Amino acid sequence: MSYTPIHFSEDDRIFQAQIRLFAEREVAPIADEIDHEDRFPDEVIPKFGDMGLLQWSVPEAYGGPEGSLTKLCIAREELARYSLSLSVMVGENGNGMALPLLFAGTEAQKQKYFPILAKGRTLVAFALSEPEAGSDAAALRTRAVRDGDDWLINGSKIFVTCGPVADYVLVLARTNDAPRAKGVSAFIVDTTLPGVTRGSKNKKMGYNGATPNCDFFFEDVRVSADAMVGGDGEGFTIAMKCMEFNRPAMSASAVGVAQGALDQAIAFAKGREQFGKAIAEFQGLQFMMADIAMQIEAARALLYEVTARYDLGDMDGYGGLSAMVKTLCSDAAMKATTDAVQILGGYGYMKEFPVERMMRDAKVTQIFEGTNQIQRMLIARELLK
Numbered sequence: 001m002s003y004t005p006i007h008f009s010e011d012d013r014i015f016q017a018q019i020r021l022f023a024e025r026e027v028a029p030i031a032d033e034i035d036h037e038d039r040f041p042d043e044v045i046p047k048f049g050d051m052g053l054l055q056w057s058v059p060e061a062y063g064g065p066e067g068s069l070t071k072l073c074i075a076r077e078e079l080a081r082y083s084l085s086l087s088v089m090v091g092e093n094g095n096g097m098a099l100p101l102l103f104a105g106t107e108a109q110k111q112k113y114f115p116i117l118a119k120g121r122t123l124v125a126f127a128l129s130e131p132e133a134g135s136d137a138a139a140l141r142t143r144a145v146r147d148g149d150d151w152l153i154n155g156s157k158i159f160v161t162c163g164p165v166a167d168y169v170l171v172l173a174r175t176n177d178a179p180r181a182k183g184v185s186a187f188i189v190d191t192t193l194p195g196v197t198r199g200s201k202n203k204k205m206g207y208n209g210a211t212p213n214c215d216f217f218f219e220d221v222r223v224s225a226d227a228m229v230g231g232d233g234e235g236f237t238i239a240m241k242c243m244e245f246n247r248p249a250m251s252a253s254a255v256g257v258a259q260g261a262l263d264q265a266i267a268f269a270k271g272r273e274q275f276g277k278a279i280a281e282f283q284g285l286q287f288m289m290a291d292i293a294m295q296i297e298a299a300r301a302l303l304y305e306v307t308a309r310y311d312l313g314d315m316d317g318y319g320g321l322s323a324m325v326k327t328l329c330s331d332a333a334m335k336a337t338t339d340a341v342q343i344l345g346g347y348g349y350m351k352e353f354p355v356e357r358m359m360r361d362a363k364v365t366q367i368f369e370g371t372n373q374i375q376r377m378l379i380a381r382e383l384l385k
């Protein structure tokens with residue numbers, strides 16, 4: 001059981017029911033397999049694309065669905081009940097291309113790229129992190145220098161989600177001598193360009209299958225001037241704005257994996273007998289389930305409060321709120337999935353049961369898109385303004 005936020009429109013509820021059915025039919029059957037084999041599910045891409053899920057933020061005027069943040073989160077949550085990695089594919093080209101173009105692209109760039117994304121077959125990655133620049137992303141060293149009308153990019157990036165399968169990658173690079181964030185610009189880079197190479201696929205704890213990761217290396221990669229999104233030195237601000245938008249989406253994936261783990265734990269506890277009765281009858285486990293459910297509902301309530309504000313254009317305090325929601329939801333996901341493993345006992349530790357995968361997957365939601373320590377710093381910054 002889970003509660004639907006009271007302010008969901010009829011349209012939101014219909015969409016939720018459709019995605020729930022799709023998740024049960026298309027995602028649940030492959031969720032374990034793509035994790036265990038670490039297989040990228042190519043067959044899902046056209047299905048997601050035809051439903052507008054990959055290209056979520058592309059405006060209608062350019063052939064996209066121009067979906068609301070609330071619906072994006074509904075889709076993420078429903079899919080993550082079965083597979084966190086597949087849920088992250090919803091709006092996959094957001095941070096990497098659709099959002100930077102939306103926030104800072106020229107009309108010519110929108111005309112060039114949005115129709116490509118709108119087809120729902122293009123995969124995109126977002127490359128900010130570097131070996132020496134993780135939480136301190138503004139310390140990045142990748143450089144782009146002017147060469148006539150073009151830019152030449154040199155440097156490397158790490159941990160890039162969907163890097164191994166991406167057609168384009170948004171590269172944050174230093175373009176002038178202004179300090180830290182002020183010297184960073186954003187470039188859309190075609191991954192087939194000469195000088196772009198990818199490292200081998202990262203071997204990860206979880207978050208496998210639909211979201212392969214790799215490093216990128218750029219050696220004299222030549223891009224034309226119109227590959228830069230926004231002005232010289234504006235890239236970092238654009239990247240942060242995209243991440244701010246994306247935090248609720250990542251949070252929705254966290255709520256989904258938490259709910260999925262609770263569903264699994266309840267079903268198991270009702271069926272498993274010890275001491276002559278179902279383990280669900282033991283108060284010790286009932287209290288655990290109640291605690292998980294409370295944390296999920298609190299996280300979900302804040303999540304959809306924040307998405308409703310965004311969709312209404314109420315951006316007052318949005319940065320702090322989106323940091324709160326990311327932290328609350330991902331901490332709830334880690335706790336819920338860990339406790340779900342506990343409720344299943346030894347079975348929870350076995351790969352035959354999805355809670356084992358869910359616990360490994362949940363961990364990443366506390367780390368990427370800015371760790372939860374960094375989110376707490378952002379929240380405190382708002383409080384102390």
Ligand SMILES: Cc1cc2nc3c(=O)[nH]c(=O)nc-3n(C[C@H](O)[C@H](O)[C@H](O)COP(=O)(O)OP(=O)(O)OC[C@H]3O[C@@H](n4cnc5c(N)ncnc54)[C@H](O)[C@@H]3O)c2cc1C
Pocket residue numbers: 125126127128129133134135136158159160161162204207213364367368369370371372373374377
């Ligand atoms: C699976 C996965 C996918 C990813 N996908 C992408 C991607 O697509 N694109 C991309 O650009 N990056 C990606 N990343 C990188 C991710 O954003 C970084 O890992 C994250 O920002 C943390 O940086 P770091 O790993 O260098 O850790 P560090 O910054 O070295 O942090 C190590 C620890 O120190 C803590 N810490 C650091 N600074 C502070 C501080 N000031 N106060 C308190 N604690 C602090 C951190 O919270 C953490 O616990 C991905 C990472 C993972 C694991």
